[in-house]
Amino acid sequence: MYLxxxxxxxxxxxxxxxxxxxxxxxxxxxxxxxxxxQENMVKCSAAEHINEEPEASWGYKILGREGNDCxxxxxxxxxxxxxxxxxxxxxxxxxxxxxxxxxxxxxxxLSLCHGRLKEDIQGRIISKLHxxxxxxxxxxxxxxREALNDI
Numbered sequence: 001m002y003l004x005x006x007x008x009x010x011x012x013x014x015x016x017x018x019x020x021x022x023x024x025x026x027x028x029x030x031x032x033x034x035x036x037x038q039e040n041m042v043k044c045s046a047a048e049h050i051n052e053e054p055e056a057s058w059g060y061k062i063l064g065r066e067g068n069d070c071x072x073x074x075x076x077x078x079x080x081x082x083x084x085x086x087x088x089x090x091x092x093x094x095x096x097x098x099x100x101x102x103x104x105x106x107x108x109x110l111s112l113c114h115g116r117l118k119e120d121i122q123g124r125i126i127s128k129l130h131x132x133x134x135x136x137x138x139x140x141x142x143x144x145r146e147a148l149n150d151i
Contacts, residue, residue, distance in 0.1 A: 028061065037062075038103035044070035051105065056080055058107050069097035072106045076117055086124060092117040 028046035031037040037060060040047035044065050051058040059075040074094050079087035094115030096106040110118050133140070 034105075041070060041072070041098070041103045041106075042101055044100050050077065051107075054080060056086070058105075060106055063095075065100065066097060068100060070100055070102070072096045072098065074107045074113065074117065086121065089117060089120045089124075092120055094118040 028048045029036070029040060031040065031047050031049040034049065034051065037047055037049035037051075040062055044062060046064065047060075047062045049060045051060060056079050057077040059073075059077045061073040061075075063071040063073055065071070072095070074096055076086065076089050076092055079085075079090055092115075094107075094113045094117035096109070096113040098104060098106065098112060106113070110122065
């Protein structure tokens with residue numbers, strides 16, 4: 001069967017419309033507000049959001065359901081300021097798994113996440129804690145001895 005020019009144009013237009021409809025249906029919603037992202041997180045619907053905080057810019061992307069959880073990819077887009085000095089981790093990501101129906105800032109509960117960014121942040125926290133303990137060891141020992149004397 002041979003299609004004429006008119007029929008070929010109609011077939012091409014139908015294919016373009018079909019591909020556009022599939023893309024628009026499956027493409028993640030670009031959320032400009034955290035409220036929009038929270039609504040999608042509760043339903044675990046594909047969405048993306050950039051969370052601007054004083055310390056850093058975080059990229060969130062809802063990937064979908066994983067069992068009873070919603071998988072969210074968290075990426076450190078830009079480190080700005082803060083005690084942890086995490087600028088070297090820019091571009092690193094982690095996957096966080098929240099129970100369906102939950103809404104939260106996904107980067108704030110590392111116990112629900114895994115991946116390179118989590119390991120980087122935890123390593124930095126441990127290093128900073130170690131520095132603090134070494135810098136304050138004499139004061140800590142003094143307070144400890146005083147507490148023992150009070151017993």
